[in-house]
Amino acid sequence: MNIDFANLQLQYQKYKTDIDANIQAVLNKSNYIMGEEVSELERALEKFTGAKHAITCSSGTDALLLAMMALDIQPGDEIITTPFTFIATAETIALMKAKPVFVDIEPDTFNIDTNLIEAAITDKTRAIMPVSLYGQPADMDAIQTIADKHNLKVIIDGAQSFGSTYNGKTDSNLGNISTTSFFPSKPLGCYGDGGAVFTNNDNYAEKIKMMRVHGQNRRYQHKYIGMGGRLDTIQAAILLAKLPYYAQELEARQQVALHYTKALSDSIQTPTIKLNRLSAWAQYTVIVNNRDDMQIKLKSGRIPTAVHYPAPLHMQECFKYLNYKKGNFPNSEKASSRVISLPINPFLSKKEIDYIANHFSLA
Numbered sequence: 001m002n003i004d005f006a007n008l009q010l011q012y013q014k015y016k017t018d019i020d021a022n023i024q025a026v027l028n029k030s031n032y033i034m035g036e037e038v039s040e041l042e043r044a045l046e047k048f049t050g051a052k053h054a055i056t057c058s059s060g061t062d063a064l065l066l067a068m069m070a071l072d073i074q075p076g077d078e079i080i081t082t083p084f085t086f087i088a089t090a091e092t093i094a095l096m097k098a099k100p101v102f103v104d105i106e107p108d109t110f111n112i113d114t115n116l117i118e119a120a121i122t123d124k125t126r127a128i129m130p131v132s133l134y135g136q137p138a139d140m141d142a143i144q145t146i147a148d149k150h151n152l153k154v155i156i157d158g159a160q161s162f163g164s165t166y167n168g169k170t171d172s173n174l175g176n177i178s179t180t181s182f183f184p185s186k187p188l189g190c191y192g193d194g195g196a197v198f199t200n201n202d203n204y205a206e207k208i209k210m211m212r213v214h215g216q217n218r219r220y221q222h223k224y225i226g227m228g229g230r231l232d233t234i235q236a237a238i239l240l241a242k243l244p245y246y247a248q249e250l251e252a253r254q255q256v257a258l259h260y261t262k263a264l265s266d267s268i269q270t271p272t273i274k275l276n277r278l279s280a281w282a283q284y285t286v287i288v289n290n291r292d293d294m295q296i297k298l299k300s301g302r303i304p305t306a307v308h309y310p311a312p313l314h315m316q317e318c319f320k321y322l323n324y325k326k327g328n329f330p331n332s333e334k335a336s337s338r339v340i341s342l343p344i345n346p347f348l349s350k351k352e353i354d355y356i357a358n359h360f361s362l363a
């Protein structure tokens with residue numbers, strides 16, 4: 001059996017007619033920068049997420065930068081997040097010359113442990129940045145309560161969770177500002193780099209729109225120091241073709257995850273999704289005690305796997321200056337040494353899932 005991790009090729013073949021037509025339309029018009037497809041996509045994203053404003057941009061990384069620029073994050077400000085995430089979460093905080101302050105994760109959801117947040121708040125704390133890791137939102141009620149009590153902003157790093165929900169609301173419609181990534185292998189991916197910022201606040205939206213075009217409020221008039229952070233029209237056109245299928249794909253991902261859990265929960269620790277949440281299932285990540293052996297075994301069955309993420313951020317060389325030590329975040333450290341992500345995409349068949357699961361029961 002030849003299993004594809006994200007199966008982007010099959011997805012392209014399924015939607016090829018729509019995708020090719022949309023790309024061709026952009027080529028015919030040569031409207032490569034901020035063509036009408038960009039605003040058309042933004043209206044469609046607002047409709048899908050329920051957020052008042054969707055502002056597309058060049059990547060999930062740039063979406064985080066734009067969010068912090070809109071909130072006027074200043075050098076020395078502290079932003080609380082977790083060390084068990086992709087580098088971009090904390091890297092962008094550091095790029096703003098603010099300080100990432102890490103808080104450990106819950107061992108079951110891998111999301112920020114909200115019981116530990118208050119102890120990390122100082123008079124320099126400006127924001128909390130929860131990450132909806134693997135596609136599942138963090139405990140947003142608890143986070144919002146803490147933020148309100150301490151007058152902090154909430155920026156959701158939703159790079160992995162487009163379409164996920166918390167108490168029925170998408171995570172693009174929570175916090176002060178929420179972001180996502182359209183990296184090709186993300187649940188909703190384009191064919192290059194792309195991202196979006198979401199907010200219900202008119203002032204933030206206006207500033208984000210300026211920031212993504214060099215802080216410009218009128219042509220060649222620059223109100224702020226911003227960045228070149230636009231989404232290409234061709235990427236917008238691809239996303240416009242894919243978005244109508246996305247609800248169906250999200251449902252298919254639920255079914256894939258459900259089948260995995262049925263097949264695997266007797267042998268290993270499968271993902272925990274809280275009752276009030278729906279994961280976008282960017283990853284299906286399990287915990288194993290013998291990861292190296294397991295990866296070899298799965299590889300011998302031609303099953304691709306990935307590790308998200310093998311080192312927590314407080315152990316990365318670039319964050320040495322933060323002076324954290326091994327042992328500071330035990331749940332993150334334990335997860336980093338034991339997580340393994342299995343192939344997941346809307347087209348994975350029950351037969352393929354059973355084949356993958358069999359390799360675990362043989363372990």
Ligand SMILES: Cc1ncc(COP(=O)(O)O)c(C=O)c1O
Nearest residue numbers: 059060061086088089159181183
């Ligand atoms: C949690 C998280 N944040 C941010 C990003 C950055 O997104 P992008 O690759 O689109 O810049 C990613 C991408 O993998 C991510 O997983």
